[in-house]
Amino acid sequence: MKTTTPRFLVTLLISACGLLPLQSAQAVAIAETELTFHWNTLTVTGGVEGSDYAWNNSSIYYGAHSESQRNGGADSDMQSNSTNPLDPNQSDSVLTTSGWSPLTHGSAYLTQDDGNGSELARSSAYAYSDNAGESWANGNSHWVRSLEVYTTNALTFSVDFELQQSFSIDALALKDASGFSRPHIYIRDDYNNGIRLAEDLREIWNGLNAAALALDHQENGTLSFTASLSLGNTGMTGYENIGLYTFEGHAHTSASSRSSFASNPVPEPASALLLGSGLVLMGWRRRQRTRRQAG
Numbered sequence: 001m002k003t004t005t006p007r008f009l010v011t012l013l014i015s016a017c018g019l020l021p022l023q024s025a026q027a028v029a030i031a032e033t034e035l036t037f038h039w040n041t042l043t044v045t046g047g048v049e050g051s052d053y054a055w056n057n058s059s060i061y062y063g064a065h066s067e068s069q070r071n072g073g074a075d076s077d078m079q080s081n082s083t084n085p086l087d088p089n090q091s092d093s094v095l096t097t098s099g100w101s102p103l104t105h106g107s108a109y110l111t112q113d114d115g116n117g118s119e120l121a122r123s124s125a126y127a128y129s130d131n132a133g134e135s136w137a138n139g140n141s142h143w144v145r146s147l148e149v150y151t152t153n154a155l156t157f158s159v160d161f162e163l164q165q166s167f168s169i170d171a172l173a174l175k176d177a178s179g180f181s182r183p184h185i186y187i188r189d190d191y192n193n194g195i196r197l198a199e200d201l202r203e204i205w206n207g208l209n210a211a212a213l214a215l216d217h218q219e220n221g222t223l224s225f226t227a228s229l230s231l232g233n234t235g236m237t238g239y240e241n242i243g244l245y246t247f248e249g250h251a252h253t254s255a256s257s258r259s260s261f262a263s264n265p266v267p268e269p270a271s272a273l274l275l276g277s278g279l280v281l282m283g284w285r286r287r288q289r290t291r292r293q294a295g
Contacts, residue, residue: 027130027172031207031255033179034124034164039143039249041160046226047151056146063144066123068137125179125255136256142248147187149229149243158224159185159249165206165217175258178207184250185223191234191244198227223249 047053123139149155167177186199200223208215232240 027132027170027174027259029129029169029175029177029257029259030167031127031177031179031257032125032166033181033253033255034122035181035183035251035253036162037121037143037183037249037251038160038162039121041158043158044155045158046153046155052149052151052153053155054148054150056148061144063142064140066137066139068125068127069135121249121251123251123253125253127177127255127257129175129177129257129259132260134256134258136254138252138254140250140252142250144246144248147245147247149231149245150241152228152231154226154228156224156226157185157187157247158222160220160222161251163204163217163219163221165204165215167206167208167215169208169213169257169259171213172260174260176207176209177255177257178205179253179255180205181253182250183221183223184252185225186248187225187227187229188246188248189233190246197229197245198225200225 044053049055121141121143123141125137125139127135127137129135161183163181163183165179165181167179169175169177181204182201184199184201186196186201188194188196202221202223204217204219206215206217229243229245231243233243233245
C-alpha cells in the first residue's frame with residue numbers, strides 16, 4: 001500500500017527550509033520632551049520697578065523655531081516664525097512621511113495667555129522610530145524684552161520652568177531613546193557686541209537603552225542670576241544715567257530615537273533541511289509502525 005507523508009509535516013518542513021515566511025515584529029523607540037516657561041513668574045529683586053529699573057513693554061520679541069528629520073535627512077521639515085511686538089505665534093514642524101505613526105515632529109509655542117493670564121513659552125519634541133529607523137526633532141521658543149536700568153545696584157532675575165520627559169522602547173528595540181532640554185536665561189548688552197553679562201541655564205539629559213524599557217521624568221525648577229549693570233552703556237547723549245539692556249529666555253528641547261528591526265530567528269538552510277528531514281522521517285516511520293501493528 002502506498003504511504004503518504006502527513007500534510008502538517010510537509011508544511012513544517014517547508015517552513016523550516018525557509019520557503020514559507022515567518023512572522024516578524026517591529027522594534028519601536030519613542031522619545032518625547034516638553035519644556036515650558038511661565039513668564040508671570042519672572043521677578044527682579046534688589047531694586048524697585050519704576051525707580052531702579054523698568055521693562056520696555058513696547059519692545060518685546062517672540063520667536064519660535066522647530067525642525068525634525070528622519071533617515072539622515074531624507075525626510076525633514078523646518079519652520080521658523082517670529083513676531084514683534086507681542087502677538088500669539090506658533091511654529092510647528094511635522095513629518096508626514098507615510099508609514100510613520102505617530103508623527104515625528106518638533107514644535108515651539110508662544111502665546112500671551114496660557115489660560116491663567118500668563119505669557120507662555122513652550123517647546124516640545126517627539127521622535128518615533130521603527131524598522132531600523134532613526135529620528136530626531138527640535139523645538140526652540142524664545143522671549144526677548146528690553147530693560148532700562150537706573151541704578152548700579154545688583155539686580156537678581158529669576159523665572160520658573162517645568163519639564164516633562166518620557167521615553168519608551170520595546171524589548172526588541174535594542175537601541176535607545178533620549179532627550180535633551182535646555183532652559184536658559186541671560187541679560188546682554190546689545191550696544192557692546194551683544195556681550196552676555198550674566199546668565200543661568202540647565203542642561204537636562206535623560207534616556208534609556210535596552211537595559212530598561214520606560215522612563216518618565218518631571219521637574220520643576222527656577223533659573224536665577226545676579227548682575228550689576230552699568231549706566232550710560234549706549235554712549236548716546238541724554239542716556240548717561242540710563243542703561244539699556246536686553247533680557248532673553250530660551251526654551252530649547254530635543255528628542256531622538258533609534259530602533260532596530262527584529263524578527264523571529266530563522267534557521268540556517270543546512271540546519272533547517274536536516275531538522276525538517278528528520279521530522280518527516282520520524283513521522284513516516286511512526287505511521288509505518290502503526291500500520292504493521294494494525295495488520
